[in-house]
Amino acid sequence: MIGAGQAGLSAAYGLRRAGLEPGAGFVVLDGEDGPGGAWRHRWPTLRVDTAHRINDLPGLPFAPADPSRPAAEVVPAYFAEYEREFDLPVRRPVHVTAVRDRAPELLVETDAGAWTTRALINATGTWTRPFRPRYPGQDAFRGRQLHTADYRGPEEFAGLRVVVVGGGTSAVQLLMEIATVAAATTWVTRRPPEFRDGPFDEDTGRAAVARVEERVRAGLPPQSVVGVTGLMLTPQVRAAQESGVLHRLPMFERITPDGVSWADGTTVTADVILWATGWRAALGHLTPLGLRGPGGGIAVDGTRVRSDPRIHLVGYGPSASTIGANRAGRAAAREVMSLLQEPLSA
DSSP states (O other): OBOOSHHHHHHHHHHHHTTOOBTTTBOEEOOSSSSOGGGGGSOTTOBGGGSSOOOOBTTBOOOOSOTTSBHHHHHHHHHHHHHHHTTOOEEOSOOEEEEEEETTEEEEEEBTEEEEESOEEEOOOSTTOBOOOOOTTGGGOOSEEEEGGGOOOGGGGTTOEEEEEOOSHHHHHHHHHHTTTSSEEEEEESSOOOEEOSOOOHHHHHHHHHHHHHHHHTTOOOOOHHHHHOEEOOHHHHHHHHHTTTOEEEOOSEEETTEEEOTTSOEEEOSEEEEOOOBOOOOGGGGGGOOOOTTSSOOEETTEETTOTTEEEOSSGGGSSHHHHHHHHHHHHHHHHHHHTSOOOO
């Protein structure tokens, strides 16, 4: 197994419950220095109670005593407790460089040696692949450009003019924080944002997962679960709308040395451009297997790669959030155990 975030730990739990022993039966490789997956890198101002819903891992409720604490502290501590509670040893930091076909097995190459395996559960998520769009004039911009992955809090934007690009939850959260200290903020998105009123319950989550699942089953690049749920209309968001902070402009045409400009001649001066433009699946190490189809994605049935049933993707597409990660982890573990019952053949 590659990756020890929510989906990876869920799958490891499933393998362990099915009777497979860590070490002799399966190994979990993780590129981080400690437990927590991508949560280790979330910005300090993201609290548990302001993050998207964080689901329990199977068998151990997530019940932080103080939800106002930073998610980057609370969630990794929970993952560490989970690894201890269910005796799930994780080898880290181990960076996987390539997975190759050595039929009937797979060869997993890493900076800590190589492993051969009959099955692979890939749970590498997206955090290591932030998406930064390219626009004309970008290299000539005299200010600072950064991605959500680089954001460490609003203080560094005090007194600056900031353009925030992106229509997701992270863009809204960061924009509301930065607006409290910046000289001016401008919000730019490719499509008009869709705000959602009402609770984000389990039915809502399942419906969102189903929509993303349709794409990956068809072999198309996955759309994020957050992208299909819309933006939650919390009291804070409503207040930001009323104050004008969440006044959205369409995407600019080009970047100038001093800001951004639109085709109609409108310009906005900026000291900083913050690209809150999401992430892509971190699957480069699987390239030697040639799994991508003509649609640009990897066709997946459930978690199983259609073109290679030895490989399961969790934390990909519908399971790229805490909404679907546990279900995907359980499903992958069941299918891997079934595969291991089959005779090994070339």
